[in-house]
Amino acid sequence: MYFSYTDKVKGLQEKVTQFMEDNIYPNERLYEEQINQFPNRWVAVPPIMEELKERAKDEGLWNLFLPESEYGAGLSNLEYAPLCEIMGRSMIAPEVFNCSAPDTGNMEVLVRYGTEEQKNQWLKPLLNGEIRSCFSMTEPEVASSDATNIEASIVKDGDEYVINGRKWWSSGAGDPRCKIAIVMGKTDRDAPRYEQQSMILVPLDSEGVTIERMLPVFGYDHAPHGHAEITYNNVRVPASNIIWGDGKGFAIAQGRLGPGRIHHCMRLIGAAERGLEVLCKRVQDRVAFGKPLANQGVIQEWIANSRIEIEQARLLTLKAAYMMDTVGNKEAKAEIAMIKVVAPTMALNVLDRSIQALGGAGVSDDFPVAAHWANARTLRLADGPDEVHRMQIARLELKKYQQ
Structure with missing residues (x-):
């Protein structure tokens, strides 16, 4: 194993480090000040964030996490590691580079398992930083550390699926730019243990989706991103929204x-x-x-x-x-x-x-x-x-x- 970085990675390290010095650290406090100026911390995004994202795009420091060169920078996990480390020095930096969770994981899911329709509708705007997303897996009523415990239901009904369940710690759902959730639930309770679960795309403006509350972390609300408790009550989405297929969750x-x-x-x-x-x-x-x-x-x-x-x-x-x-x-x-x-x-x-x-x-x-x-x-x-x-x-x- 050789952990020395290539010239390409060293160049990106220098660029990301300089960007942090010139743009991120000086604006951390401004970001918080702008949030606090809003009457409601969940209804708007600090303008400085969108400004910084445009600067990162202009400098080619965008979607560095994706190894597929068609969508991202074409970096391996080993090459991305030192860049991700630099971003981790600031709470706001990952989003600036479009490299923040849960969007990164959701984009990877769509890249690897999404249909062309799903990619066009949801992946492209995520890659462009036009929208954000959340991942609804954890549930308050079960020990979600064992994913097979998930109880939310995803039931096929004609050319639709009906989703019912209560989720929490759906990070990112408080953001006004969050338009889509990847929801994990059970499509077949009689299938083998690891084939009962499925994942499905649920637009957050769907009828029956209710954000019950935002959950603070040691008193930090992480607005406008946040962590939501969400109820899915008879939510209907097209059957084409299933990811990969039934039982693949x-x-x-x-x-x-x-x-x-x-x-x-x-x-x-x-x-x-x-x-x-x-x-x-x-x-x-x-x-x-x-x-x-x-x-x-x-x-x-x-x-x-x-x-x-x-x-x-x-x-x-x-x-x-x-x-x-x-x-x-x-x-x-x-x-x-x-x-x-x-x-x-x-x-x-x-x-x-x-x-x-x-x-x-x-x-x-x-x-x-x-x-x-x-x-x-x-x-x-x-x-x-x-x-x-x-x-x-x-x-x-x-x-x-x-x-």
């Missing part, structure tokens, strides 16, 4: 979540890097007990441990990306599961140290670390909780020794 989910999981890990490394940067700058400016915080032994230990943990997580992320590129997502499932456990915990550790070094400022909005910490904590749950990934890792390890 679980297989699609596994294909979707592989890249999604590693993208989260890439971004978390960037968040941790920014947290460490904030820590290192702050402790050189603050004096306690007669000497700079940077000279305190415990602070130096925090810095050293943070650098060690970040490098370890980055190497495992790159290994998982390399394997996804060379042997496929299925063969890389152990590495994907391992990094999905490692990266959020690493980021939480580093960000927590940064918060501690900042003191009271660390838990405020004056620095980005508190928001990054809250986001990182959700990622010990999103796309499968740590416990499920550890169980899979252990089973794969035990299998090596079975006779």
Whole structure:
């Protein structure tokens, strides 16, 4: 395995880094200020976001996540990793480059499994950044870490499907630009366990779709993106909206979540890097007990441990990306599961140290670390909780020794 970057990737690293310095960091606070100017944080998008997206398009920094050159930049997972990491340093950056979840996962689903009709109607506007989307899988009434527990129903009725169910944590549904949901539910409860589920495209303006409430994360509402609880009550959509076919939902989910999981890990490394940067700058400016915080032994230990943990997580992320590129997502499932456990915990550790070094400022909005910490904590749950990934890792390890 060689993790040295090609000249193409190095050039993109420089461009993305410069774009972050010139456009993203200086406008993070403005983005929040513009949201707060609206009477309702869910009815409009800060103008600066659309301005930044146009700048990113103009510089060719758009849809970098898609390996298919027909739709994206034609980068492998390994090539995309350092770019995604840079984007992860800011909460607003991924959307600027059209590389934010859940749109990335939904676009990948449509690229791989969508019909030409579905691609024309939904993929193209998503690729152009004209609309946004959400992914409705998790349900409040069941343990959704086991996807076979999903209880929402998708029933064929003539040339339509009827959808019923209650979903929550449908991230992105609060955005006024969110026009389409990919909903997972059961089409055949009598089929084999992993062939009961299907995925279907549901326009959010369909009759019977109700956004019940937006769910905050540690007090952050993440407007205008947000995380919605949605009721689907006898929602009718054309039969052509089914993705791939009846019973393919679980297989699609596994294909979707592989890249999604590693993208989260890439971004978390960037968040941790920014947290460490904030820590290192702050402790050189603050004096306690007669000497700079940077000279305190415990602070130096925090810095050293943070650098060690970040490098370890980055190497495992790159290994998982390399394997996804060379042997496929299925063969890389152990590495994907391992990094999905490692990266959020690493980021939480580093960000927590940064918060501690900042003191009271660390838990405020004056620095980005508190928001990054809250986001990182959700990622010990999103796309499968740590416990499920550890169980899979252990089973794969035990299998090596079975006779």
